[in-house]
Amino acid sequence: MIDVHKLRKDFPILEKKIHGKPLVYLDNAATTQKPKMVLDEIIEFYSSINSNIHRGVHYLSEQASIAYENARKTVKGFLNAKSDYEIVFTSGTTQAINLVANSFGSKFIEEGDEIIVSEMEHHSNIVPWQILCERTQAELKVAPFDDDGKLMMDELKGLITEKTKLIAIVYVSNALGVVNPIKEIIEMAHTQDIPVLIDGAQAVQHFPVDVQELDCDFFAFSGHKMYAETGIGVLYGKEKWLEDMPPHHSGGGMVDSVTFEKTTYADLPFKFEAGTGNYVAAVSLAKAIEYISKLSMMEITIYENDLLKYATEKLDAIDGLMIYGLAPKRCGLISFNLDNIHPYDVGMILDKLGIAIRTGTHCAEPVMEHFGINATIRASFAFYNTKEEIDKLIDGMHKARVMLCK
């Protein structure tokens, strides 16, 4: 069981006071806080073995390279990938999706082809495909969701044609917290040999993910949203796709040999890791995985689902509060508005109470457009949050209501 009061001590920042009030950090979907174990690992790496990876035969370089490759093995285990060379380190989800859009796109997408995304995507899983479609004269199709935020599966099915070359879809919406039926989508796509990319940026930190069981072709996530350092992310890709895809960035580290006549490329995954990557952050990601694995992913899921249920009930009871995306399967976050008050004004009042929530479009403008709104207030949870913190949010909402509702 999660012992929240004990494990909160692992996160130094949670001791902080903001405007004289204890910090209530409910902006975890934007980025999570880091446990001391991860922070210590970063200092330890720089203090004891720092050296560029895969570059030298000297001791430090070897040690740093071993740590980096061990981190890859840890990620492989975390996702249950078949092999570690299916794990490509990137700077984050955004770069991972751009890698596929550019590399897969340049090899497999032609004029007249079709790519399907959903209406609830983060801009990171829209714009790279738009740019690719502009470049290749392909078409971007959009699967809608209903007013509960539930993806309309029949509509999605209806969009698939023999020209569909890829479905790119978010596992958990960062604007609504809705969990999409990814396995069903993948099964449906695979009956017609269509590969599927999953944006897992809001998934991996909340419940176990097994890429072999899902049978997804690509899976992207960011380390900073799951207790690791910023500047590291992962693209999982099935070997058969990664082998066939050309490099998207080029330079040092991704080559086998270079002459002015001909350059040959390194094997997977190095073909996709040009230049000096953020190897220290990769090691921090492995530490974060170690940390959450010790807590148990299943326990995290149970604890966080209980928090979300509690928050949903409490918020729903506030007069004039509108929750967006009440589909049955949700996780990690809740998006809402209060009467006609601008979310920023609520955000400012909550901030004065030490409560950090997110206001805005959450980089998902089409979701805002669906509901005919400019922005929402978003509270997003981690396993270190408590029901007492949610009570403070509720109190804060009541205060905001009194102050802002005329």
Ligand code: PMP
């Ligand atoms: N997809 C989703 C669903 C996200 O929530 C985010 C981050 N808000 C991203 C993609 C982009 O992640 P990053 O900025 O770490 O690349």
